[in-house]
Each structure stands twice: as C-alpha cells, then as structure tokens.
Amino acid sequence: MLFDRTLMDLDLDPADRAFRDEVRAFFTENTPDAFKARVRAGMRLEPHEFVAWQKLLHARGWGAPSWPKEYGGTGWTPTQLYIFESEASLADAPVQYHQGLELIGPIIFTFGNAEQKARYLPRILSSDDWWCQGYSEPNAGSDLASLSTRAVRDGDCYVVDGQKMWTSYAQVANRMFCLVRTDPEGRKQAGISLLLLDIDMPGVSIRPIITMDEIHHTNEVFLDNVRVPAANLIGEEGQGWGYGKVLLDRERGVTAATTMRLRQQLRGARAAAAQARTSQGALLDDPVTADRLAQLEIEVIALEGMVMRTMAEAASGKDSGPRASMIKVRWSELLQEVTEFWVETMGYDAAAFGPIGNGAPTEPWPMMGMLYSRVTSIYGGANEIQRNIIARRALGL
Amino acid sequence: MNFELTDEQRLLQDSVQRFARDHYDFSAWRARTGRGVGFDRGLWKQMADLGWLSLTAPEEDGGLGGSPVDTMVIMEGVGRALMLEPFVASTVFAPTLLPRLAGSERTELIAAAMAGTAVVTLADAEPDGRFDLAAVSTRAERTAAGFRLTGEKSHALDGAEADWFVVPARTSGEGAEEAGITLFLVARDAPGLAVHAIRAMDHRRNASLSLDGVEVSAGAVIGEVGQGFGLARHAVDLAIVARLAEAVGAMEAAYEQTLQHLKTRKQFGQAIGSFQALQHRAVDMAIACEEARSMTYLATIAVSSSDPARRQTIAAAKARVGQTSLYVARQAVQLHGGMGFSDELAIGHYLKRLVMIDLAFGNAAEHRRQFAAARAA
Ligand SMILES: Cc1cc2nc3c(=O)[nH]c(=O)nc-3n(C[C@H](O)[C@H](O)[C@H](O)COP(=O)(O)OP(=O)(O)OC[C@H]3O[C@@H](n4cnc5c(N)ncnc54)[C@H](O)[C@@H]3O)c2cc1C
Ligand SMILES: Cc1cc2nc3c(=O)[nH]c(=O)nc-3n(C[C@H](O)[C@H](O)[C@H](O)COP(=O)(O)OP(=O)(O)OC[C@H]3O[C@@H](n4cnc5c(N)ncnc54)[C@H](O)[C@@H]3O)c2cc1C
Numbered sequence: 001m002l003f004d005r006t007l008m009d010l011d012l013d014p015a016d017r018a019f020r021d022e023v024r025a026f027f028t029e030n031t032p033d034a035f036k037a038r039v040r041a042g043m044r045l046e047p048h049e050f051v052a053w054q055k056l057l058h059a060r061g062w063g064a065p066s067w068p069k070e071y072g073g074t075g076w077t078p079t080q081l082y083i084f085e086s087e088a089s090l091a092d093a094p095v096q097y098h099q100g101l102e103l104i105g106p107i108i109f110t111f112g113n114a115e116q117k118a119r120y121l122p123r124i125l126s127s128d129d130w131w132c133q134g135y136s137e138p139n140a141g142s143d144l145a146s147l148s149t150r151a152v153r154d155g156d157c158y159v160v161d162g163q164k165m166w167t168s169y170a171q172v173a174n175r176m177f178c179l180v181r182t183d184p185e186g187r188k189q190a191g192i193s194l195l196l197l198d199i200d201m202p203g204v205s206i207r208p209i210i211t212m213d214e215i216h217h218t219n220e221v222f223l224d225n226v227r228v229p230a231a232n233l234i235g236e237e238g239q240g241w242g243y244g245k246v247l248l249d250r251e252r253g254v255t256a257a258t259t260m261r262l263r264q265q266l267r268g269a270r271a272a273a274a275q276a277r278t279s280q281g282a283l284l285d286d287p288v289t290a291d292r293l294a295q296l297e298i299e300v301i302a303l304e305g306m307v308m309r310t311m312a313e314a315a316s317g318k319d320s321g322p323r324a325s326m327i328k329v330r331w332s333e334l335l336q337e338v339t340e341f342w343v344e345t346m347g348y349d350a351a352a353f354g355p356i357g358n359g360a361p362t363e364p365w366p367m368m369g370m371l372y373s374r375v376t377s378i379y380g381g382a383n384e385i386q387r388n389i390i391a392r393r394a395l396g397l
Numbered sequence: 398m399n400f401e402l403t404d405e406q407r408l409l410q411d412s413v414q415r416f417a418r419d420h421y422d423f424s425a426w427r428a429r430t431g432r433g434v435g436f437d438r439g440l441w442k443q444m445a446d447l448g449w450l451s452l453t454a455p456e457e458d459g460g461l462g463g464s465p466v467d468t469m470v471i472m473e474g475v476g477r478a479l480m481l482e483p484f485v486a487s488t489v490f491a492p493t494l495l496p497r498l499a500g501s502e503r504t505e506l507i508a509a510a511m512a513g514t515a516v517v518t519l520a521d522a523e524p525d526g527r528f529d530l531a532a533v534s535t536r537a538e539r540t541a542a543g544f545r546l547t548g549e550k551s552h553a554l555d556g557a558e559a560d561w562f563v564v565p566a567r568t569s570g571e572g573a574e575e576a577g578i579t580l581f582l583v584a585r586d587a588p589g590l591a592v593h594a595i596r597a598m599d600h601r602r603n604a605s606l607s608l609d610g611v612e613v614s615a616g617a618v619i620g621e622v623g624q625g626f627g628l629a630r631h632a633v634d635l636a637i638v639a640r641l642a643e644a645v646g647a648m649e650a651a652y653e654q655t656l657q658h659l660k661t662r663k664q665f666g667q668a669i670g671s672f673q674a675l676q677h678r679a680v681d682m683a684i685a686c687e688e689a690r691s692m693t694y695l696a697t698i699a700v701s702s703s704d705p706a707r708r709q710t711i712a713a714a715k716a717r718v719g720q721t722s723l724y725v726a727r728q729a730v731q732l733h734g735g736m737g738f739s740d741e742l743a744i745g746h747y748l749k750r751l752v753m754i755d756l757a758f759g760n761a762a763e764h765r766r767q768f769a770a771a772r773a774a
Contacts, residue, residue, distance in 0.1 A: 141734050143664040166735050211738050212730075212745035277525040279532035279573040288762065336727075343752075344760055347527045348552040348605075351756065353598040356557055357433070360593070367598055371749070374730050375738045382734060384674050 012079075020083045027091035030056060036092040040268040041369035042261065042339055044217065047130070047172040050097040054127035057096065063125040064101060071109045071117070072125045078311035085260040092264060095257065099168070100124040100131035104177040107194070111235040111243050120175075120196075134164040134178035134197070134221060135244070141165075142385050144179070145188045145241065149223060151180035151195060157227045158182070158195060160203075164221040166379070170206050171219055174199050178223075179244055182237050194240035196232040203227070213371040214354075259307050259331045262300045262338060268366065269293065269342035276345050283345055296338050303330050322394035325386040332376035332383060339370035400694055406470050412447060413474030421478040423743045429481070430600045435558050436482040438513075444482065445513035454492040458507045465635060465697050469642040476646025476754075479746055481600060483555035485636050486518040487511075493632045494519070494563050498582055500616025506561070517561040517582075520550035520606050521633060521758065528759030530565075530629055532573040535608060537566035537581065543614040544568075546581060546589075549607055554636075554757065556604025557594035560585050563632075564608065568623050580625035582617045583608070599750040634711050637758050638700045641693040641718045644754045648689060648722040651729040651747040652682050658733055675732060682728055685721035692717045712768040719761035722751045 012020060035045060035053075045053070057063050065084055067073020076084065088095075105124045108116055123129040140147040149162025160180055170176065176197045183191030197204065203226035209218045235243055270293060276283035283289050306327055310320045343350045343366050353364045377383040391397040402410065420440055429437065444450060452467050454460020461467075468488050475484050491510035495503055495517060509515035526532025535548025546566050553562055562583045570577025583590055589611040592604050620628040659670030659679060669675055696714035699707045726748035730737035737744045755761060 136735070139663075141664060142669075143666075146665075210740040212740055212749070214740065276527065278527040279525070279529040283527070288766070292762075344756075344762060348522055348756070351552060351597045351603050351753065352595045354596040356435075356594045356596050356602060359595070362595065364598075371598070371745075374727065374745075374748070375735075377731060378734055378738060382731070384672075387674070 012083075016079055016083060019080055020087060023084055023087045024091070026060065026062075027087055027093045031091045031093040035094055037363065038365050038369075039092050039094045039261075040264045041342075041365035042265050042335060043365055043369045043372060044215075045094050047097075047169060050094070051127045051130070053094055054096055054101075058125050058127065063127075064105070065096075066102065067105065067109070071105075071121050078314060081257075082260075082308065082311055085257045086263075089260045089263050095261065097130075097169075099133050100127075100129060103133060104131050104196075107177070107234060107243050115231070116196075116234070129175050130169065130173040132167050132170045132173035132176045132199075132221075134167050134170075134176045136166045137163060138165050142382055144244075145192070147179055147181060147192065149178070149180045150184070151182050151193060151228070153182070153230065154227075156230050158230060158233070160195065160197070160223045160226040160228055162223050164223065166209070166218050167206075167221045168218045170199065170221050171208060171216065176204075176221070177234075179240050182240075189241040191238055192240040192244070193237050194234040194243050195228055196234065197223075197226065197228055201226050201228065212374065213368045215368070215372075259303055259327060262303070262331070262334055265335065265338040265342065265369070266293075266297055266300060269296075269338055269345060272342055272366065273345040276347055276349075289345070292341060296334070296341060299330075299334055300338075303327065303334060306330070322390040325381075325390050328380065329377075329383050329386050332373070335376055336370075336373045339366065339373045342366045343370045402466070402470065406467060409449075409452075409467065409470050410474070413449075413471055416444070416447070417474055417478035417480075421480060423479075426479055426481075426743075426746075427741075435602045436480075436555075441482050441513045445511065449484075450487045450513055451511040453488050454507055454511055455496055458496060458504060460492060460507070460511060465638055465700050468635075468639045469693070469697050472639045472642035473646035476643035476648075476750070477650045479599075479647070479743065479750055483516050483518065483558065485639050486516050486555050486559065487513070489636045489639050490519045490563065490632055491515075491517040493635055494580065494619050494628065495582075497580075497620045497628060498616070499618045500582075500614065502616070515561060516555065516559045517563065518553050518555050518559040519563045519629070519632060519636075520553040520556070520565070521629070522550065522552045524549050524551045526573065528763045529573055530633060531575045531578065531626055533565050533567050533578050534571075535564065535566040537568045537579055539568075540612065543612065543617060544579075544581065546583065546608045546611040546613065549605070551605050553604050553606060555601060556592065556606070557596075557602030559604070562590075562606060563619060563629075564606070565625055565629055566608075570623075575626040577623050578625045578629070579622050580619040580628060581613050582619055583611055583613060587611050587613070597753050599746070599753045601753065633758055634700050634708070637711055637715050638693070638696045640754050640757055641689075641696060641714055644718050644722045644751055645686070645690050645693050647747045647750050647754070648725040649686050651726050651744055651751075652686050654744060655679065655682065655729040655732050658736075662734075669732075678728055678732060682725045685725050689718045689721045689725075692721075706771075709768055709771040712764040712771060715759065716761040716764035716768060719755035719764070723748075723755060726751045 069075035456462040
C-alpha cells in the first residue's frame with residue numbers, strides 16, 4: 001500500500017536502504033504512544049513534549065537533520081532527509097519545533113559571529129534554549145517591512161520600544177529573535193535590523209492570545225525600554241530584512257518537510273472512515289466516500305512529487321524558483337481539506353469537543369487539528385501573499 | 398411568489414434584533430462561555446415572556462400556531478448572535494411532538510415548554526446508524542405497565558440541559574426499516590437512563606444517551622405505536638429548516654464583519670479591500686450568502702407544504718447551505734488574517750457554529766445522498 005511505505009523505496013541504493021532501516025527502528029522504538037493520536041491529527045505537541053523529543057533526537061546525534069556537520073548537524077543528503085521525514089511520518093513521530101532549529105539557527109550559522117555561534121547553536125540542538133520569532137506587529141502582518149518597533153543605539157546597548165504580535169510560544173521561550181527598526185529614514189526595508197533578546201530582560205512583558213482551537217499557542221509581546229546589548233545584533237545594522245528574507249524562504253522550506261506529514265492525516269481519515277458505521281455498513285465502503293479519499297490521496301502524491309524535485313534541486317544547488325511558495329500554498333490547502341474530511345467522517349462523534357464540568361475527558365484531536373489547519377494558510381506569509389510573490393517574482397506579472 | 402415577511406413577522410424580527418443588541422453582545426457571550434456555563438436561564442425566561450417559545454405551539458394548547466417562517470425569523474437572530482439557548486428543542490421539537498403525546502400530561506408539558514421551564518429534545522441518531530433516522534436498534538419491549546427501553550443514542554441536540562428526551566425505539570421490525578419505530582417521552586431522571594453531557598466546539602451542550610431497561614408508561618408514547626418514523630422525519634425536517642435560518646444569520650454576520658474589516662484594515666499603505674484578489678473573494682462570499690438565503694426560503698416554504706418534491710428541496714437546501722456557509726466562514730477567517738484565528742473575535746466562533754450546523758442531522762455529503770435517493774424514489 002502506497003501510503004504505508006516510503007515513495008522512494010523503489011530506487012534506494014543499499015546504503016540508503018540500511019539508513020532507512022536504522023531510522024525506522026529508531027522511530028518505532030522511541031515514538032511515545034502518548035504523542036501519536038495528536039501528531040496524526042496534525043496538532044502541535046505541548047512545549048515540554050517538543051523539548052523531550054528534541055533531546056531524544058539530539059542524544060541520538062540527529063538533533064539537526066538539515067544542518068551542516070560543522071555546527072552539529074547530520075550533514076545528510078536530500079535522500080536521507082527525505083527518508084528521515086517520511087519514516088517519521090510513517091511512525092506518527094512529531095515534527096521538531098522549527099523556530100530555533102530551522103529559522104534562527106541557520107541565520108546564526110550563516111550571518112552570526114563566532115561568539116554568537118558558540119553561544120547559541122549548541123543550546124538550540126540540545127533544546128536548552130527555546131527561541132520565539134518576533135516579527136509580526138499589530139500593523140505589520142502581511143506588510144512586514146512596515147514594522148515600527150524601534151531600536152535606538154545608546155552606548156553599548158540598543159534600547160528597544162514597541163509591540164510584537166502573534167509571537168508563538170513566547171510564554172515558554174527564553175529567547176526571542178526580533179526584527180526592529182534601527183533607521184526610520186529611507187526605504188522601509190533598509191532600516192531593519194535583527195536583534196536577539198532574552199525574554200527575562202527588564203521591559204519585556206507577555207499577554208497570551210487564545211486561538212480558535214482553544215489553545216494558548218501565541219502571544220502579544222510588549223517591549224518597553226528594553227536594553228539589549230549591541231553584541232546581540234546579528235550581522236550588520238540595517239541588513240536585517242535581507243537575513244529575514246533568507247529565513248522566510250527557509251520557513252517555506254520547512255513546509256516541505258511538513259508536507260510529508262499529510263500522509264498521517266490521510267491515514268487518520270481513512271481509519272476514521274473505516275470505523276464509522278452507516279446503516280449500509282462501513283462508511284469507507286461507500287463509493288462516494290472512497291472517491292473523495294482517493295482524490296485527496298492523489299493530490300498529496302502530486303505535492304510530494306513537487307517536494308522531491310525541490311529537495312533534489314537543493315542538493316545540486318539549483319534554484320527551485322517559486323516552488324517553495326507553491327508547496328506552502330498547496331500543503332496548507334490540502335491539510336485543511338484532509339482534516340475537514342476526517343472530521344466529516346466522524347459523524348456525531350465530532351460533536352464531542354470538551355467535557356462539561358468534571359465530566360469524562362474527551363480526545364477531540366481531529367477537530368482541533370481541523371481548526372488549527374485554518375491558520376496554516378495565514379501564518380508564515382498568507383496564501384494570498386504567497387500567490388502575489390509567485391506572480392511577481394516568477395511569472396513576471 | 399411572495400418572499401416578503403408579514404408586518405407581525407417584521408415586528409418579531411425587530412424584537413429579536415433588539416434583544417440581541419441588549420443582551421447578547423459578543424463580549425457578554427465570551428464571558429459566559431468562558432465561565433463554562435450553558436444557556437442562560439434568566440434570558441430564556443425573558444425570551445419566553447416575549448412569546449418566542451409559544452410562537453409555533455398549537456393554538457388549542459395556548460400557543461400562537463405560527464409557521465416555519467416565524468421560526469425562521471427567530472433562528473436568523475439566533476445565528477447572528479450565536480445564541481446558546483435551546484430554540485430548536487422549544488420551537489420545533491416540543492410543539493411538533495408533544496401534542497401527539499398519549500398521556501394526560503401533554504397540556505401541562507406544552508405549557509411548561511412555552512414557559513421555558515421544560516426543555517424537550519429529540520435523540521435523533523444511533524452509533525451504528527450515522528444520520529439515518531430509520532436506523533433504530535434501541536428496543537422497546539412491552540411490559541405490564543407500558544414499555545422497557547434499551548439501547549444507545551449518539552446525539553441529542555442541547556441534550557445536556559434537556560429535561561425530557563423523545564426517544565425513537567423499535568416496537569417491531571429491524572435494521573433501518575421505517576415501520577415499527579415508536580417515539581417515547583423519557584424524563585431525564587428516569588431510572589436506567591444515563592445522560593452523557595458533552596460540549597461541542599460551538600459551546601452548545603449536547604448529549605448522548607444510554608438506556609438500560611428504562612421503564613415508561615403507555616402514556617409516554619408519542620403518536621401511534623410502530624408509526625413514529627413519519628413524525629420524527631417531520632420534526633427533523635422542521636429542525637433542519639430552522640437550523641438553515643440559523644446558518645444564514647451566522648454566515649451573513651461573518652460576511653458583514655469581513656466586509657467591514659476589508660474596508661478598515663490597512664496593509665501596504667491601503668485598505669486591504671483595495672486588493673483585487675480580496676475583492677473577488679468578498680464577491681464570492683456575497684454570492685454564497687444570496688444562494689444560502691434563497692435555498693433557505695425554498696426549504697422553509699416547502700417543509701409544511703404537500704409538494705411531492707418536499708424532501709428533495711430540504712435535502713438540497715441542507716447540502717447547499719452547508720457548503721456555502723462553510724465557504725463564507727472559512728474565507729471570513731482567512732481575510733481577517735491572524736485576528737480571524739483568534740478566540741477573541743466572533744469570526745472563528747461563526748465558523749465553529751457553522752461546522753456544527755452542517756453536521757446536524759447529516760452534513761452536505763449525507764444530504765446529496767438523500768437528494769439522489771429522493772429523486773430515484
Ligand atoms: C497562531 C499564529 C501564530 C503566529 N506565529 C507567529 C510568530 O511566531 N512570529 C511572528 O512573527 N508572526 C507569527 N504569526 C503572524 C502571521 O505571520 C501573520 O498573522 C500573517 O503574516 C498575516 O498577517 P496579519 O495577521 O496581520 O493579516 P493581514 O496582513 O492583515 O492580512 C489580512 C488578509 O489580507 C490579505 N492580504 C494582505 N495583503 C494583501 C495583498 N497585498 N494582496 C492580497 N491579499 C492581501 C491576507 O492574505 C489576509 O487574508 C502568527 C499568526 C498566528 C495566527
Ligand atoms: C462569443 C462572443 C460573443 C460576443 N458578443 C458580443 C456582442 O454581441 N456585443 C459586444 O459588444 N461584445 C461582444 N463580445 C465581446 C465581449 O464582450 C468581450 O470579449 C469581453 O468584454 C471581454 O473583452 P476582451 O475579449 O477584449 O478581453 P479583455 O478585456 O482583454 O480581457 C481578457 C481577460 O482579462 C480579464 N480582465 C480584464 N480586465 C480586468 C480587470 N480590470 N480585472 C480583472 N480581470 C480583468 C478578463 O476578465 C478576461 O479574462 C463577444 C465575445 C465573444 C467571445
């Protein structure tokens with residue numbers, strides 16, 4: 001069955017096949033059962049669970065699958081990365097939390113100085129630091145370059161004032177990478193710098209934002225006269241936008257790995273349809289249901305094909321053009337459709353969202369996953385913005 | 398062809414809107430759901446005093462003998478304000494089913510339903526039957542005094558707060574046969590009845606039921622023994638059109654708030670509503686609202702008619718309103734950006750209510766199936 005094995009099975013060489021067996025054994029033995037139902041539903045784990053998972057991978061030497069060896073990464077080939085992600089998917093193993101590992105880590109090893117690399121990179125690998133991303137502001141969402149949080153140089157410090165919005169997991173983070181305006185003059189992209197803050201610096205305060213899925217993922221962060229050592233500047237002053245863009249491209253790349261997880265949601269939906277009873281038998285035996293599931297599976301396969309080509313091109317140093325943006329658009333749309341289909345198959349079981357009073361606990365993971373999926377077409381550059389980027393950068397419109 | 402409301406219905410519409418404005422602003426709604434309370438008994442009493450709960454009860458029982466259009470007017474307001482009170486139970490199930498109760502408590506119970514002191518709901522589904530109303534395997538055995546009921550019910554709308562349940566059970570036949578189903582009125586505190594209360598994503602408090610040898614008297618029968626299916630079907634069809642009006646109210650409110658957001662939210666130095674991609678989306682949302690309202694009118698008129706295509710019209714409306722309302726709600730979230738995903742705005746709550754309305758009594762996929770089956774029949 002296609003969805004129960006890795007797509008590249010057919011053309012793996014012996015070394016890759018051995019690697020696959022090793023990875024498979026690891027995931028089979030180490031994925032906590034308590035994670036699986038939520039991972040399958042496309043939900044995020046609790047922060048302490050993410051930390052535990054990262055520590056486990058780090059202990060195995062696999063803490064940073066996509067990083068070069070010199071910074072503690074695995075140095076894997078794209079084929080190995082692909083095997084790793086698809087085996088994780090197969091085992092219902094979680095993704096690694098990406099904001100330290102995939103967003104600021106690579107910026108630090110590309111643009112940071114030796115001291116910053118030594119100070120921060122090992123603690124990302126070991127998950128001793130939790131990094132949050134302070135980019136968006138109340139009036140700078142899609143139009144990120146209009147951000148207005150100010151950083152003014154004062155001796156060996158920057159004094160930072162402003163407000164960040166939607167800062168995910170600031171409530172558990174100890175560090176925040178932050179885009180700030182160091183020069184209010186000129187082109188709006190030109191005056192932006194990238195600063196590293198410690199959350200416990202005086203003047204940082206956090207207000208939780210509860211989201212539609214009834215989870216506390218994200219926050220408003222208020223920065224009031226926060227004195228940040230100038231040594232915490234990444235690269236050069238005024239160059240933050242350029243670094244940030246590299247990072248945003250990478251964030252889109254992250255969705256390539258996440259795309260491999262669509263099979264988890266498909267398996268969950270298929271199992272739910274097999275379990276759901278109708279007066280004519282199992283819902284999965286209903287041809288209309290089987291047809292809808294087949295359509296979704298086919299669309300996932302097409303998207304995985306795009307991911308594989310992108311990974312192969314990355315290996316040979318070729319530019320994939322707008323494909324990362326395209327993958328982000330299709331992944332989010334498919335995640336929404338698959339989780340909606342899953343919830344639909346559940347019939348009235350989908351009405352069980354939360355206990356009443358001290359009533360029996362519920363496991364509303366598919367419904368929470370379905371609700372969570374709505375944000376995937378909004379965050380990291382909304383799908384409308386991705387389409388604008390593709391039209392402008394790639395289609396010449 | 399007349400789709401205009403009467404003067405009385407207009408007054409009712411005004412009164413619902415005024416009530417929503419005075420008592421049901423979104424911050425009060427959030428505070429209430431945040432405290433984990435269900436519907437508000439005080440507000441419910443006021444709604445009863447306004448006559449809303451008597452509107453559709455038969456005149457001979459002291460009601461106003463109103464039509465599904467009257468229910469529609471109220472339910473639009475219910476959807477728009479995301480009200481949590483059990484209107485379908487009290488303006489559809491109670492007035493449709495209680496007048497057919499065999500026992501002499503019927504007058505007293507109808508009066509209690511109209512006063513808002515008794516909530517009567519229908520347990521419309523079983524675990525192995527999905528949305529098939531005829532798939533009843535709960536058994537009703539005859540006893541000396543009446544019947545003994547045993548079985549599982551997977552869903553009763555607003556059942557967590559209900560005082561009475563109408564329970565379809567088999568007195569004869571099997572599987573999904575329509576003949577042989579009898580409706581029984583069961584008190585919440587009946588020995589052998591377990592009510593599993595559960596909160597849905599839209600903060601409605603529903604229930605599933607386990608009946609383990611629940612004893613009821615012969616007076617608990619609603620309608621004729623063995624012929625309860627038609628009555629249940631009619632009650633559910635009325636409940637469907639009521640919820641379609643609720644959906645229209647919710648989706649139009651989500652659409653209007655989105656339109657407002659497109660005009661006020663600025664990015665890239667201009668209102669985001671100036672971007673053509675979003676203009677076209679807003680237009681598609683407007684078209685979806687028009688479709689849903691039109692479909693709801695057709696079904697509301699059809700439900701109490703003798704039109705042979707009645708069931709098909711209702712199935713068509715349930716399917717299409719489900720699709721269009723979810724489209725509108727999902728785009729409302731999308732066009733609000735991060736704010737749309739926040740719990741602090743009504744937008745996400747409209748989406749959740751509309752997901753639950755689509756699910757209720759069978760989703761769009763189920764009703765396409767019912768439409769095709771009704772056509773073939
Ligand atoms: C749960 C959650 C977690 C998040 N985590 C983080 C985080 O950790 N760090 C961080 O920095 N940010 C984070 N974000 C912020 C996220 O990246 C922004 O929400 C996103 O960029 C959209 O910005 P906005 O919410 O201001 O929407 P807006 O920019 O106001 O957009 C509203 C709507 O208008 C559309 N639109 C805007 N401009 C155009 C245009 N030119 N053409 C067509 N359509 C347009 C958008 O696509 C959207 O549909 C998070 C958001 C959420 C909801
Ligand atoms: C079979 C047929 C019969 C016709 N009969 C008649 C007739 O009887 N009388 C008559 O006067 N004309 C008639 N027309 C002409 C018809 O009205 C035009 O074809 C039509 O107005 C589109 O103009 P165009 O072909 O120049 O396309 P363009 O205007 O060049 O449009 C090309 C594409 O760009 C899109 N587009 C253009 N501007 C915008 C914008 N601002 N925003 C978004 N999208 C845009 C269009 O929707 C279209 O998809 C007929 C055309 C056909 C094909």
